Amino acid sequence: MLAASGYDVAIVGASIAGSAAAIFFARQGARVALIERDSDPAAYKKVCTHFIQSSATPTIQRLGLAGPIEAAGGVRNEVELHTRWGKIVAPSQQVIARPAFGYSIRREKLDPMLRQMAAATPGVDFMPGFSAHELLTSKGRIRGVTVYGAGGAQRQIPARLVVGADGRHSRIASLAGIVAREKPTGRIGYFAYYRDLPLQSGDRSQMWFLEPDIAYAFPNDDGMTLVAAMPSHDKVAEWKADPETAMNRLYEAIPDAPRLASGRLVSPFFGTIDYPNLIREPVRPGLALIGDAALCIDYLWGVGCGWAFQSAEWLADAVDESCKGADEARLDKALAAYAQRRKSELAGHEFLISDYATGRDFNFIERLMFSAAALDPACADNLSAFGQRCITANAFIGPKNLARAAWVKARHAIGSPAQNRLQ
Numbered sequence: 527m528l529a530a531s532g533y534d535v536a537i538v539g540a541s542i543a544g545s546a547a548a549i550f551f552a553r554q555g556a557r558v559a560l561i562e563r564d565s566d567p568a569a570y571k572k573v574c575t576h577f578i579q580s581s582a583t584p585t586i587q588r589l590g591l592a593g594p595i596e597a598a599g600g601v602r603n604e605v606e607l608h609t610r611w612g613k614i615v616a617p618s619q620q621v622i623a624r625p626a627f628g629y630s631i632r633r634e635k636l637d638p639m640l641r642q643m644a645a646a647t648p649g650v651d652f653m654p655g656f657s658a659h660e661l662l663t664s665k666g667r668i669r670g671v672t673v674y675g676a677g678g679a680q681r682q683i684p685a686r687l688v689v690g691a692d693g694r695h696s697r698i699a700s701l702a703g704i705v706a707r708e709k710p711t712g713r714i715g716y717f718a719y720y721r722d723l724p725l726q727s728g729d730r731s732q733m734w735f736l737e738p739d740i741a742y743a744f745p746n747d748d749g750m751t752l753v754a755a756m757p758s759h760d761k762v763a764e765w766k767a768d769p770e771t772a773m774n775r776l777y778e779a780i781p782d783a784p785r786l787a788s789g790r791l792v793s794p795f796f797g798t799i800d801y802p803n804l805i806r807e808p809v810r811p812g813l814a815l816i817g818d819a820a821l822c823i824d825y826l827w828g829v830g831c832g833w834a835f836q837s838a839e840w841l842a843d844a845v846d847e848s849c850k851g852a853d854e855a856r857l858d859k860a861l862a863a864y865a866q867r868r869k870s871e872l873a874g875h876e877f878l879i880s881d882y883a884t885g886r887d888f889n890f891i892e893r894l895m896f897s898a899a900a901l902d903p904a905c906a907d908n909l910s911a912f913g914q915r916c917i918t919a920n921a922f923i924g925p926k927n928l929a930r931a932a933w934v935k936a937r938h939a940i941g942s943p944a945q946n947r948l949q
């Protein structure tokens with residue numbers, strides 16, 4: 527039901543970012559329209575490997591979603607990295623404070639659960655089956671959206687703040703004239719689900735840096751293991767022709783990887799061939815972008831879901847009461863604060879992820895940090911906190927951490943020089 531004077535917030539897209547934002551805003555007392563083009567309550571994002579980094583765990587807990595995720599069989603995740611320097615695992619004694627785990631849960635469970643939670647939150651008007659087509663604008667600001675439902679039914683949704691949570695190809699961003707900055711990727715990606723596929727690591731996820739190719743295996747709910755590969759782009763013909771054979775061949779060549787024939791393939795193979803990083807300015811007067819709409823980046827590092835949760839929280843925290851009054855300057859100041867927070871939290875990560883996404887070799891700093899992490903628990907702690915996106919890129923390569931890594935390498939080189947060059 528449309529509120530008489532419109533809504534405080536109109537959110538377009540009811541996947542991770544949009545549903546989380548709707549819950550946070552409504553709990554703050556805002557009147558929220560949550561608009562989702564898909565009318566199916568069971569709709570979910572199919573192409574996602576859904577390893578949610580632990581940086582998002584506090585947000586998930588604050589939403590009240592951790593319990594339902596666990597009740598649905600979601601796995602508390604952590605990952606071991608296999609590199610040419612050896613295995614890297616977060617030490618049991620972690621000096622860098624952070625959540626102990628993230629979550630792995632299939633989107634077919636997560637998305638409907640979260641959307642349902644948003645729809646049931648007092649203050650949220652959930653509008654499934656409505657697609658946002660136009661923005662309402664006047665005097666240089668965005669003031670709502672026009673949506674179309676089944677049979678062409680059209681509605682205008684006036685709102686003080688419009689939130690684009692409509693994913694990678696954000697229509698809201700295009701309508702607002704926000705053009706994505708594009709950075710190329712040099713890898714393709716394929717994944718599929720297997721049942722009864724034991725990993726040497728037990729419940730812990732595994733990731734292999736095969737330089738330049740990547741492989742990973744993520745245990746999930748219902749005894750499912752997601753098996754994935756991100757080979758360099760020059761292998762596209764082989765993978766496109768027969769992803770199952772290509773996946774088997776790749777995994778057979780990795781000594782500590784599972785033998786895929788020992789499990790049961792229970793899904794088709796999903797793939798992406800061309801998936802450039804897309805980076806957008808996140809705010810305009812009366813508008814904010816969250817989740818993939820603002821930043822959609824190489825999924826190799828499993829950051830998109832976590833950042834969808836977190837950007838929703840950052841936006842709602844920054845805006846708070848300012849979406850309710852008529853004070854537009856106050857709202858714009860809050861939007862600027864959101865943009866600033868995103869930048870300080872994510873810009874360094876975005877730069878490093880985009881750069882590695884080209885398919886290049888490890889650079890000098892990465893070789894130093896990964897090789898030291900294979901030798902030293904403190905360096906492993908730092909790398910793992912960074913990989914879980916719980917510290918900024920600047921903190922990861924801060925002078926103390928670089929010095930520690932260099933010292934570890936030097937000390938090790940004295941003991942066993944032949945093994946320890948920064949190759």
Ligand SMILES: Cc1cc2nc3c(=O)[nH]c(=O)nc-3n(C[C@H](O)[C@H](O)[C@H](O)COP(=O)(O)OP(=O)(O)OC[C@H]3O[C@@H](n4cnc5c(N)ncnc54)[C@H](O)[C@@H]3O)c2cc1C
Pocket residue numbers: 538539540541542543544561562563564571573574575576577578579656657658659691692693694697715798816817818819825827828829830831832833834
């Ligand atoms: C192959 C692959 C693997 C990935 N693996 C991981 C991983 O392991 N870990 C991780 O954290 N991330 C991963 N990601 C990224 C993750 O899937 C996304 O970052 C995440 O889904 C972003 O959530 P979102 O809510 O911003 O957008 P989306 O999930 O894309 O949702 C957008 C929503 O908006 C709706 N919508 C769109 N347009 C309109 C409109 N005009 N009107 C109304 N509604 C609209 C859509 O129907 C949808 O519900 C992966 C991505 C890919 C491609």
